[in-house]
Amino acid sequence: MSTGFLALVALVPILVALVLMVWVRMGAMKAMPIAWLTCAVAAIAVWHLPASYVVALSLQGVLNAISVLIIVFGALLILHTLQASGGMETIQYGMQKISKDMRVQAIIVGFLYSAFIEGAAGFGTPAALAAPLLLSLGFPPMAAAIICLAFNSVPVTFGAVGTPIITGFGASIGNAIDSAIAAGAVVDKIGFLKAVGETVTLMHIPMAFIITIFMLGFITRLFGPNRKWSDGFGAWKFCVFASLAFSTPYFILAWVVGPETPSLVGGLLGLGIVMYGAKRGFCVPEDTWTFGDVKKWDPSWTGNVAFDTSKEIKPQMSQLMAWMPYILIGAILVITRVEFLPFKAMFNKYAVILVKDILGWPGVTDNSIKFLYLPGTVPFILVSLLTISLHKMPGDKAAKAWTDTLKKMIPATISLCAAVALVKIFQGSGNFTNQALIARLSESGVDTKILSMPRAMAEAIAGTVGPVWPLMASYVGGLGAFITGSNTVSDALFGQFQWDMATRLNLPQITILAAQAAGGAMGNMICVHNVVSVCTVVGLLNREGEIIKKTFIPFIIYGVVVGIAAYLVIATGLRSFIAV
Secondary structure, three states: OOHHHHHHHHHHHHHHHHHHHHHOOOOHHHHHHHHHHHHHHHHHHOOOOOHHHHHHHHHHHHHHHHHHHHHHHHHHHHHHHHHHHOHHHHHHHHHHOOOOOHHHHHHHHHHHHHHHHHHHOOOOHHHHHHHHHHHHOOOOHHHHHHHHHHHOOOOHHHHHHHHHHHHHHHHHHHHHHHHHHHOOOOOOHHHHHHHHHHHHHHHHHHHHHHHHHHHHHHHHHHHOOOOOHHHHHOOHHHHHHHHHHHHHHHHHHHHHOOOOOHHHHHHHHHHHHHHHHHHOOOOOOOOOOOOOOHHHOOHHHOOOOOOOOOOOOOOOOOHHHHHHHHHHHHHHHHHOOOOOOOHHHHHHOOOOOOEOOHHHOOOOOEOOOOOOOOOHHHHHHHHHHHHHHHOOOOHHHHHHHHHHHHHHHHHHHHHHHHHHHHHHHHHHOOOOOOHHHHHHHHHOOOOOOOOOHHHHHHHHHHHHHHHHHHHHHHHHHHHHHHHHOOHHHHHHHHHHHHHHHHHHOOOOHHHHHHHHHHHHHHHHHOOHHHHHHHHHHHOOOOOHHHHHHHHHHHHHHHHHHHHHHHHHHHHHOOOOOOOO
């Protein structure tokens, strides 16, 4: 079979997911299992893989998804616990007292607050939390949705404590990294993934400054009383101040600690610094800008919720106590991730035993789950339990936080298990290296020299795109996030593809994977899952298309900047000290 034919068939499951989720508007809970089934049928019918082998790969994917699901559960649990305890309402109250200039509010809430929530929870939570807060401050619903979607990009690669890099790439290129380690090209997996995170910062940080200034001008042009770009650009000093406050710890933590903490701690420190500065008028514009008289707003700006001032937000506790769970999360993550303290090695010792050779197929093995080192358990679940006491929560409210979290886990569990199972079929469809597996498959009549699904796509595209791939790689990551609604799943879906493209074109894998991770982050602006989520909370249901048309503009700009940064990293040999 020709490479082109294999690449076309490999593309079909992705197209199925795309069509079902975008045009049919089917939820990921239904669309991803159908895409998995399409992939399984293709593997059996075209790659001639035994059905039991495909089932084994799917089970491996489900087992791999458990780690991600524990993180998602813990992230949602801390959020619901704070909502039930009154901590989140207290945080919102404090936000409202900073400044009346809506450009300043957009940066504090839409950029920094969202960055912090992204670092702690991820998975579409930031826009869904920040947009209603902007509504309560008097923003038009359409403007609030666009602001929160566009700003929730820079921190996403390190969202939910580094899940897109650690778990997304861990699921997709784990075998490739292991092979590189065996060949002596890579020292260890943790170091390799940390290097990917370091390189991502070189692509994201320029946009931390560009996106804040651009989006303020974009919003004032579309929704301002004067319809002028200059109204938004007038707050450029405050944008630079906020971007610097966030990106400094973001960069340092990525290079010193690893991918778990940059957005979480960077968002938290940046938020504290900027709120303190804004209260004292530091870099705040001299004029106070607002969206003007509500009666003069264009009807297209509003939905069936508009901004709700009927419910008065009141503090339920001190600001310090409200923020204490997140402060504890940040502190625990840092002390359990730095190399010079004993806790990292201590927590890594405790793990569930490997599930080896699933259904008797050699090499189809699930990695161990290190429960103590997994952020979902320590610190998320641990801090959620501590918060019950810290915030003096009644038993019924604490129980409600757990039940609400469990209910929301059902669709996430189904869609994520199906997505990672699909990824494992992608990986295991060809380019076999395990000799025992090759012998077993040969007995079943399988062509063991056949290209895997991602390798077939890489070979087909490489011949057309060639050395300009660094300029394009991020858009593949964006497509993955657009389809699946997750930077993590995008990295899991296309990680092997990007690795193979880099190998085929003799490009540094780390830089291309970094571009993929950055692309998955910028894809949050247009991903169907996030857009539907934010439209739901601001009352703009069935108007998702209008929003995507507008957020598509910053999405394209973001990809151009990431592409240029990737090209420069390669051209200058900035990462040449990394072996791969």
